Amino acid sequence: MSITPFKKRVCYYYDSDIGNYYYGQGHPMKPHRIRMTHNLLLNYGLYRKMEIYRPHKATAEEMTKFHSDEYIRFLRSIRPDNMNDYNKQMQRFNVGEDCPVFDGLYEFCQLSAGGSVAAAVKLNKQSADICINWGGGLHHAKKSEASGFCYVNDIVLGILELLKYHQRVLYIDIDVHHGDGVEEAFYTTDRVMTVSFHKYGEYFPGTGDLRDIGAGKGKYYAVNIPLRDGMDDDSYESIFVPIITKVMETFQPSAVVLQCGADSLTGDRLGCFNLTVKGHGKCVEFVKRYGLPFLMVGGGGYTIRNVSRCWTYETAVALGAEIANELPYNDYFEYFGPDFKLHISPSNMTNTNATEYLEKIKNRLFENLRMLPHAPGVQVQAIPEDGVRNESEDEDNVNPDDRNPQSITDKRIAPDNEFSDSEDEGMAPGVGGGGRKDNRSYKTVTPARKQARLDSNRMEVDEPEFNILKDEKEDKSVSSDDSNKKDTVKS
Amino acid sequence: MANDNLEDLKNGKRPAPSANAEMSEVDDLIQENAEKIRVGRDFQAVIPKLMVLPKNRRERLNKKALLVWSPTDNISEHKLNEYILLSKERYGYNSEQALGMLYWHHHDMEKALSDLSNFAPLPDDWSPDDKLTFESAFNSIGKNFLRIKQMMPDKPIASLVKYYYLWKNKRKKTSVIDRQAKKLANVRTNENQNGSREGSSSAESEPDEKKDPGEGSSKLICSVCGVLVTTLCTTSKGPMCGTCQSHFNRTNGGIRPTLGPPRPNNRHLNVARNKRLPPRGMYVNHDDLQSIATESNGQGDNILMAMDDEVVSLKCKIQSNKQDIGHVHKKLKLDVSEYRNSEPTTSRITSRWSNQEVMLAIQGMQRYGKNFEAISEALGTKNVSHLKTFYVHYRKRYKLDTILKKYDAEHNSIIELSDDEDEQVIRKDNSSSTITRQSTPSTLASGTRLISNISLNSKTHQTTAAAK
Numbered sequence: 019m020s021i022t023p024f025k026k027r028v029c030y031y032y033d034s035d036i037g038n039y040y041y042g043q044g045h046p047m048k049p050h051r052i053r054m055t056h057n058l059l060l061n062y063g064l065y066r067k068m069e070i071y072r073p074h075k076a077t078a079e080e081m082t083k084f085h086s087d088e089y090i091r092f093l094r095s096i097r098p099d100n101m102n103d104y105n106k107q108m109q110r111f112n113v114g115e116d117c118p119v120f121d122g123l124y125e126f127c128q129l130s131a132g133g134s135v136a137a138a139v140k141l142n143k144q145s146a147d148i149c150i151n152w153g154g155g156l157h158h159a160k161k162s163e164a165s166g167f168c169y170v171n172d173i174v175l176g177i178l179e180l181l182k183y184h185q186r187v188l189y190i191d192i193d194v195h196h197g198d199g200v201e202e203a204f205y206t207t208d209r210v211m212t213v214s215f216h217k218y219g220e221y222f223p224g225t226g227d228l229r230d231i232g233a234g235k236g237k238y239y240a241v242n243i244p245l246r247d248g249m250d251d252d253s254y255e256s257i258f259v260p261i262i263t264k265v266m267e268t269f270q271p272s273a274v275v276l277q278c279g280a281d282s283l284t285g286d287r288l289g290c291f292n293l294t295v296k297g298h299g300k301c302v303e304f305v306k307r308y309g310l311p312f313l314m315v316g317g318g319g320y321t322i323r324n325v326s327r328c329w330t331y332e333t334a335v336a337l338g339a340e341i342a343n344e345l346p347y348n349d350y351f352e353y354f355g356p357d358f359k360l361h362i363s364p365s366n367m368t369n370t371n372a373t374e375y376l377e378k379i380k381n382r383l384f385e386n387l388r389m390l391p392h393a394p395g396v397q398v399q400a401i402p403e404d405g406v407r408n409e410s411e412d413e414d415n416v417n418p419d420d421r422n423p424q425s426i427t428d429k430r431i432a433p434d435n436e437f438s439d440s441e442d443e444g445m446a447p448g449v450g451g452g453g454r455k456d457n458r459s460y461k462t463v464t465p466a467r468k469q470a471r472l473d474s475n476r477m478e479v480d481e482p483e484f485n486i487l488k489d490e491k492e493d494k495s496v497s498s499d500d501s502n503k504k505d506t507v508k509s
Numbered sequence: 510m511a512n513d514n515l516e517d518l519k520n521g522k523r524p525a526p527s528a529n530a531e532m533s534e535v536d537d538l539i540q541e542n543a544e545k546i547r548v549g550r551d552f553q554a555v556i557p558k559l560m561v562l563p564k565n566r567r568e569r570l571n572k573k574a575l576l577v578w579s580p581t582d583n584i585s586e587h588k589l590n591e592y593i594l595l596s597k598e599r600y601g602y603n604s605e606q607a608l609g610m611l612y613w614h615h616h617d618m619e620k621a622l623s624d625l626s627n628f629a630p631l632p633d634d635w636s637p638d639d640k641l642t643f644e645s646a647f648n649s650i651g652k653n654f655l656r657i658k659q660m661m662p663d664k665p666i667a668s669l670v671k672y673y674y675l676w677k678n679k680r681k682k683t684s685v686i687d688r689q690a691k692k693l694a695n696v697r698t699n700e701n702q703n704g705s706r707e708g709s710s711s712a713e714s715e716p717d718e719k720k721d722p723g724e725g726s727s728k729l730i731c732s733v734c735g736v737l738v739t740t741l742c743t744t745s746k747g748p749m750c751g752t753c754q755s756h757f758n759r760t761n762g763g764i765r766p767t768l769g770p771p772r773p774n775n776r777h778l779n780v781a782r783n784k785r786l787p788p789r790g791m792y793v794n795h796d797d798l799q800s801i802a803t804e805s806n807g808q809g810d811n812i813l814m815a816m817d818d819e820v821v822s823l824k825c826k827i828q829s830n831k832q833d834i835g836h837v838h839k840k841l842k843l844d845v846s847e848y849r850n851s852e853p854t855t856s857r858i859t860s861r862w863s864n865q866e867v868m869l870a871i872q873g874m875q876r877y878g879k880n881f882e883a884i885s886e887a888l889g890t891k892n893v894s895h896l897k898t899f900y901v902h903y904r905k906r907y908k909l910d911t912i913l914k915k916y917d918a919e920h921n922s923i924i925e926l927s928d929d930e931d932e933q934v935i936r937k938d939n940s941s942s943t944i945t946r947q948s949t950p951s952t953l954a955s956g957t958r959l960i961s962n963i964s965l966n967s968k969t970h971q972t973t974a975a976a977k
Contacts, residue, residue: 031574034605037674038667043652050674060604066589071574084554098655121655121666136574142562161552174554182557202546203554210556224544233548240546342832347825352678358828 193279251297
């Protein structure tokens with residue numbers, strides 16, 4: 019077994035109204051980018067290769083599966099013209115500044131959540147391999163609080179739906195901001211592992227420290243990768259691939275949700291990373307190779323021409339289709355000038371993530387992941403269901419019957435785990451000091467950062483060169499990893 | 510734009526969540542301001558129980574999302590494109606709507622085609638007036654759609670936003686509205702200053718029109734202003750375009766004053782005008798211009814719309830051509846690299862000799878003797894005739910003959926016997942016969958041996974013949 023079959027059944031969720039919502043003058047969040055993506059997909063001929071769904075509007079009942087009744091009731095009733103009657107509640111639910119009240123706010127939330135929930139249901143039914151909802155991915159929204167342009171957390175709703183039929187769900191977040199809403203929602207459960215790669219240090223939302231690892235039963239099930247400015251494709255890959263490989267190995271999820279926030283791209287209006295569309299898409303490609311039921315959602319992304327480029331490319335990656343670097347003519351063609359190409363090149367901003375720093379994070383996270391029992395909390399009655407599922411799935415899926423003995427041995431070594439828990443706590447302050455030191459060094463870099471951002475804006479976008487050799491290398495490493503995994507399971 | 514402001518919006522300004530206030534206060538003392546994930550019933554999601562997938566009830570699981578298209582293998586890409594194009598051109602469908610129709614008929618192309626006319630989408634409900642209102646509202650108010658809506662109450666905000674994004678990047682260059690506004694203004698000035706500046710609108714476009722005569726030989730040309738038109742009015746002074754004719758009639762036989770056919774020296778005088786020159790190869794149909802300028806608003810608009818459509822379809826073609834080119838380029842790159850290994854440098858043959866090549870040639874002679882084919886292959890940058898002339902020229906200087914003799918001595922006892930005459934024969938054979946054109950150096954050595962054998966044989970034949 020090497021790489022899973024290339025062609026996948028892909029379902030795509032889009033409502034033509036979603037581009038018409040407008041957060042307000044000067045607000046960086048623009049739902050229009052979803053329509054631009056859609057238009058590109060249409061003109062690239064990718065549209066006709068997928069099943070296209072128009073999502074239903076999620077009902078209040080569906081949304082209260084996670085959110086509090088009060089909060090949803092508030093969202094449903096608030097409008098720009100009655101805002102003044104809700105001053106107190108607006109403050110309480112953090113609606114107003116970052117998260118303005120705009121025309122059609124509730125409908126927008128309904129469509130975004132409806133897409134993700136419907137996609138999760140579709141995956142549960144096993145009638146699709148990959149589901150895409152670029153209208154979703156609003157990962158900051160909390161149970162009773164809006165945050166960071168997000169009101170209703172469609173990701174949490176989608177994962178809750180997946181959890182009905184999946185013992186373990188993995189959530190990966192490659193937005194430049196920490197996926198705090200999702201992490202918080204599943205902070206104390208061992209059935210969802212949240213892995214977030216994000217800029218950390220004087221940056222919204224402020225959470226996502228390396229030492230935040232979950233609580234209670236969910237301890238070690240939150241993985242945070244705090245990064246500094248200027249992450250480029252190579253650095254990103256060097257941390258993404260080993261961490262996800264390890265997570266897949268130890269957590270063994272039966273479904274994956276990937277938040278593809280495009281504000282980690284170079285030249286983003288709010289972001290400070292230096293990824294190209296290709297580097298961003300590589301994450302999608304890598305996760306796709308595991309052949310698990312796969313939900314892709316949107317997220318941040320505030321330089322809308324690059325967002326639509328990125329998501330178009332990632333849709334093509336999901337489909338396993340190759341698309342030309344020249345953009346086809348489309349309704350928003352002028353947005354992509356002056357080069358009208360799909361791929362973008364990185365800026366010359368400095369990457370403040372030293373290799374040693376990344377290495378240190380990686381090792382620390384590996385230590386945490388080692389604390390995981392290999393197949394956490396497997397319920398016996400869950401196995402037949404999973405087994406049925408797996409038969410029709412790709413070979414990548416680990417057969418739960420084989421996994422069973424492993425979980426038993428894990429239970430046996432549970433006391434060791436507890437011991438190492440306390441050991442870890444003893445260690446924490448020392449490491450914490452290190453973290454703070456890094457924080458300080460970050461501050462000294464601040465002035466340089468803005469300059470770099472300006473430069474990145476000025477940069478002309480060129481066609482990046484293909485690095486075929488490197489791709490091959492990555493292929494091999496993945497396939498060998500997979501086969502290793504299988505071998506160990508078999509033995 | 511105020512970039513920093515916006516950054517603040519998302520970075521710093523976020524008010525601390527009130528529910529968390531006391532907790533974070535304590536935390537603040539220990540951890541510099543770091544926000545924390547909160548734990549409690551108010552923050553975590555309730556995890557659903559794991560269920561067994563209901564096998565028999567699968568269909569009941571949802572009717573939530575509406576399927577509007579699903580891919581099919583029964584229809585070829587080409588046919589699909591044709592279908593989309595047809596529905597677009599004839600009924601104004603966009604490709605999404607066209608595919609939706611096809612899916613509705615379960616991918617039955619015939620049925621979908623026959624049904625297209627029944628559901629033709631409504632044309633864009635934005636009239637030119639709407640567009641003008643929007644533009645002026647936008648210019649005075651800015652991106653506040655709530656207030657723009659107050660000026661255009663019949664449009665929902667969604668429609669305003671949609672139009673805004675379509676209009677935004679096009680307004681600088683190709684906005685229909687801009688052009689319409691300009692034309693309207695021109696018409697008005699025409700009306701005001703009738704008589705003497707009667708032809709101002711067409712005169713304005715004259716610099717554009719002057720390009721034509723060279724390329725439009727098959728089209729009709731006004732004899733006065735040299736403009737391409739579709740219909741000419743014959744007058745006593747020759748064929749004229751509509752404008753010139755009306756001038757001719759009104760002034761009782763006067764020729765309309767024009768700048769006439771191209772006068773390049775005239776151009777630098779009015780630089781501002783030259784900016785409006787259309788790109789090379791573009792021409793303006795005079796009749797169309799006239800109808801835009803004079804007839805009712807709707808007419809001119811239609812022409813401009815048609816032109817816009819044409820421009821769009823041409824742009825589509827350009828981009829798809831570019832895609833094709835890019836594809837071919839990529840393929841070519843791969844293919845070439847495939848061949849490059851097996852067939853290295855046939856093209857770089859030059860007659861000039863570098864020092865290294867000389868060294869190589871001499872060493873080649875040591876190894877292959879006078880087998881020039883083999884040596885040229887080993888060198889890669891010289892052909893056989895180059896090597897032959899090299900041999901002739903440098904025979905003495907590099908003592909090539911002694912090298913050859915050494916080679917002969919080492920390699921071939923038979924050739925030892927042969928004299929100069931034999932060598933000559935070999936060389937002749939080398940250049941003429943096809944047998945000796947072996948490709949690899951290793952076989953060539955044996956090849957020469959073979960030839961010398963043959964030549965020896967032929968010699969013995971000759972001698973025996975002579976003896977007889």
